Amino acid sequence: MNAHRFSFYVPDLAPTDASVAITGDEHRHLAKVLRISPGESIHATNGRGLGVAATIESIGGAKTVARVTAVEERDPPRTRLVLALALIQRAHFETAVSQCVEVGVTEFIPVIAEKCHVREWTAAARGRAERVAVSAMKQCGRTWLPPIREPATVAKLAGAARDFARVVLGDAAGNAQAPRSGDDALAIVGPEGGFTEAEIAALAAAGAVRAAVATHRLRAETAAVVLCAALGRGI
């Protein structure tokens, strides 16, 4: 059902709702870009496991209303796959968020590392990253929206790392062996200039294993998707 061609994000959708009201950007996209007509079938999700199929009843100036025809509730992902990604150029950070939602990341932590050129995490940056995550969630037919946490320092990240069975630091100088999947995992990817030796030592002391995810150096966003895909699908 949720592999539907037209999918919309409706955060306040509830399992007992007989109809869906689509407003704001999602309404404008439906009406002006996709030019969907009454009678057409859509999919909507609240990003918390609920997905519904619905038939468009009316498209107004500010709101689309659709009648729910089927409801599906999904359990949250059984295992956590958290990506802690250093703040990098905005467009690259957003590429990583988009691709990593597709391959199954369940949560994002922006990381402020010593060599980060980008050091600010504004409300606007967070809003854009969230919109990218929503778009990727809809695109790949998922119904759980991965939250984007507040930024963490490397010291704070090292503290959080102790909760995970597997902590993998993508690192061209690391072990070439592919990480194995299974338990909750924390994937860590540094800024373009890499983590400092002290940062790597702090993460290693917290249990992080250094893994090279390719034979050559990768850009941060490429390392993120390749590492998370490997951690997510058990290869």
Add this chain to the structure above:
Amino acid sequence: MNAHRFSFYVPDLAPTDASVAITGDEHRHLAKVLRISPGESIHATNGRGLGVAATIESIGGAKTVARVTAVEERDPPRTRLVLALALIQRAHFETAVSQCVEVGVTEFIPVIAEKCHVREWTAAARGRAERVAVSAMKQCGRTWLPPIREPATVAKLAGAARDFARVVLGDAAGNAQAPRSGDDALAIVGPEGGFTEAEIAALAAAGAVRAAVATHRLRAETAAVVLCAALGRGI
């Protein structure tokens, strides 16, 4: 040597050259963007296995000259890893080229499939894709530039597939098992709307195995990098 911070593409560089002349865009980037000074050390490659370290001697209006201090010649990649990617939106195609150069693709074939919305492959499109490939090659310290071939129809691609030990079609409906690496491989990724049943049948008849590279549907450019990373590093 070729993990140098400043790397330049000089297609006519020869192993016996005592100096490197950097012209055109590469010269402008060096002089105006990176603001490199005489005396600084750079890396240059001809994209055909030759990498040199060099020290900047002079930076003129149209040309930078650097004295070669070390030469390294690398054999071509031992195995071919070819990505046949359907024509998709330009920015997405270029993201795929960039990321797939990083993970080790040795050759690209744009594919014109029935459901491609983009059907034109202009000289400008080719030029942009080549610049993206050059940039990624330099970024990840490779010295062999993957060529971007002329576009192929699915029928032509099926003919070419017979030369490969492994032909893998990224397909959400495919076998979930990860493809194994080793021999020459051809990775095939379709347009956003997928290949038609007839196209899939033609590729399967030519030996293509359908493999799901993630648990959910992926965008074409994400499928490309995840599939090629898996094929490239033996996991």
